[in-house]
Structure formats: structure tokens, C-alpha cells
Amino acid sequence: MQLDRIDRRILIKLQHNNRIANIDLAAEVGLSPPACLKRVKRLRDEGVIVGDKSLLNPELIGNKLTLIVSVEMDRDRGDIYQQFRKSVMQTPEVTQCYQISGSYDFMLIVCVADIQTYETFVERSLRSDFNIRKFHTAVCMRTVKFSTEYHFAE
Amino acid sequence: MQLDRIDRRILIKLQHNNRIANIDLAAEVGLSPPACLKRVKRLRDEGVIVGDKSLLNPELIGNKLTLIVSVEMDRDRGDIYQQFRKSVMQTPEVTQCYQISGSYDFMLIVCVADIQTYETFVERSLRSDFNIRKFHTAVCMRTVKFSTEYHFAE
DNA sequence: GTTGAAATAATCTCTAT
DNA sequence: ATAGAGATTATTTCAAC
Numbered sequence: 001m002q003l004d005r006i007d008r009r010i011l012i013k014l015q016h017n018n019r020i021a022n023i024d025l026a027a028e029v030g031l032s033p034p035a036c037l038k039r040v041k042r043l044r045d046e047g048v049i050v051g052d053k054s055l056l057n058p059e060l061i062g063n064k065l066t067l068i069v070s071v072e073m074d075r076d077r078g079d080i081y082q083q084f085r086k087s088v089m090q091t092p093e094v095t096q097c098y099q100i101s102g103s104y105d106f107m108l109i110v111c112v113a114d115i116q117t118y119e120t121f122v123e124r125s126l127r128s129d130f131n132i133r134k135f136h137t138a139v140c141m142r143t144v145k146f147s148t149e150y151h152f153a154e
Numbered sequence: 155m156q157l158d159r160i161d162r163r164i165l166i167k168l169q170h171n172n173r174i175a176n177i178d179l180a181a182e183v184g185l186s187p188p189a190c191l192k193r194v195k196r197l198r199d200e201g202v203i204v205g206d207k208s209l210l211n212p213e214l215i216g217n218k219l220t221l222i223v224s225v226e227m228d229r230d231r232g233d234i235y236q237q238f239r240k241s242v243m244q245t246p247e248v249t250q251c252y253q254i255s256g257s258y259d260f261m262l263i264v265c266v267a268d269i270q271t272y273e274t275f276v277e278r279s280l281r282s283d284f285n286i287r288k289f290h291t292a293v294c295m296r297t298v299k300f301s302t303e304y305h306f307a308e
Numbered sequence: 309g310t311t312g313a314a315a316t317a318a319t320c321t322c323t324a325t
Numbered sequence: 326a327t328a329g330a331g332a333t334t335a336t337t338t339c340a341a342c
Binding site: 001003008011014015016017018019046047048049050051052053054055056057058060061062063066068085088089092093094095096097098099100101102104106107111112113117136138139140141142143144145146147148149150151152153 | 155157162165168169170171172173200201202203204205206207208209210211212214215216217220222239242243246247248249250251252253254255256258260261265266267271290292293294295296297298299300301302303304305306307
């Protein structure tokens, strides 16, 4: 599945604003509306477009705290990692989780209402997991940038 | 601007899938389509909904590498921070940037095609900035979770 | 990939609560 | 101030080329 120049232009537009009407998107990429719609459908079916989301302002919905949590596991064992990944995926406060190289094994981004809610999360998800050797929390003072738009190399 | 239960239900639905037809969204939250549409519009106008994006599969568009970069600035000076924030916001490879507490001042998430592209980014954006004392790169081995959906407290 | 027609949904106005 | 009903407008989508 190769992406040509028109596909890339469609993707750049949609990752910026997916509410653009197909008729306008078609005009911008130089296609007729049906041809454009077929491509968009193809990009969804092929999994290039994985989802379509409204992005919310965390402050305005009551999520005033973002934490960056680094986690070091006790042992370098596959099943322990697997279990942790599964737990993280089911925990709604954890919005992102990356398995990383270096002295820590995972890096989490946690979004909660306040520090009490974070403490509850820590107790339930971190301290109760005996495979975690240690973890470190950095408090986010300011979200400088949050973008879901990827840069297209080509 | 207070969010009532219906607002929250709308937001939960839209941050999961914003392509839902207004007719269906209205039915799910128990409103007529025009009433529902008015609320959605209000939520956009008030900035609760900040954007509407298609999410792409980074692998399939050629962004195979994610890096977690911690940055420590030379001095704790406002103008230096300000300058760094401005630079970061203009750099498309940096998808996220958080100003944090602790020994490092910023945490970046950088998405690029490959390690060569990352090296170019490092030269251009990091090594050329003499206000950076040091930075540390962790390579992302696996994206365990990436969600733009916030957990609603109550 | 395009054109033109049919089906569907979004949106506006007005009325009522 | 907010919701519902009906009419209008616009877009999506399908068929034929």
C-alpha cells in the first residue's frame, strides 16, 4: 500500500481538521468529490487513518493535572512487561504509555483532576504492582505543545 | 460555563468518535438533532472542543521512530524558557512538549522517519541551542498506549 | 476519475416550554 | 434559556460512463 502525493495531501488535511466537508477536501486536493471519498475510505480501510476524534481542553473538563511517570520494573521478564502493558491499557487515567530504552522501562503520561486523584491512581495502579521496582513522577507545569499531527517526511 | 450530564455524554462520545452523525449522537444522549447540534456548537465555541482530527498510523506514513527527549536548560531564566517553547512549537517533529518539575526542565516526544532524521533534528534544534545544558534521549521500543480521550472524573 | 441524479443529513427558523 | 417540529439547504453517495 503506497501513498501517492494526493493521499499525503488528504492525510495532512484530515489530521489537521477531519470535519472538512468532502466537497471542500476534494477541491483542495484537486479531485472530484466521489474520487476523493473513495480515497478517504480506502485510507480508513487500510488502517492509515486509525481514528477520528474531537480533542478536548483538559482544563475545561476538570483535568487540571498532567504527570509524567517513569517506571522501572523489577526484572526484565516478558510476562511481567506484558502484564503491565495490559494493566496500563485498561487504565483511563493513563493516556499514553511508551516502552523505552534506558534505566526506566516505561514512560507514562497520566491525566487527572487533582493531586488527590493522582495519589489514588498511584495506590491502585503503581504501589499495588509488586513487579515495579521504582517509579518517578514529574509534574507538568505547562503543556507547551500537544499535537496529533505527524510531520510528513517524503 | 458549567457542563451538565448531557454535555459530558456528548463529549465522551465525540472524543471517541467525532464522525458519528448528529442524528445518532442525539439519539444516544436523548436529545432531538437540533438541540444536540446546538450543544455541540456551544462546546466548540466555548473552547471545550479544541479540534477535530483524524489520527494516523505513524508506521504506515513512514514515521517509524518515536523518541522521548528530556532537556535541561542552562539557567532558570524566563526568556530562555520562552525562546525554547517558541522554537518547539514551530518544530513539526516535536509532537508534544511538557515543561516539568525535577532535574529536567522539558520533556519532548519526537516522531521521525528514522535515526538519521533524528540526528538531523538534534543538530538543528538541540545542539544549536546554547541555552541547553544537556539532554537525554530514550528510544521508544513500543507504543503501548496512545489515547487522546480524557477520563471524566464523575 | 468524472458527471449528474437520488438519498441522506445538517442547519435554520419558528414555536413552545 | 433551552428544546422540538418542520422546511430548506447542502453534502454524501450511487449509477452510468
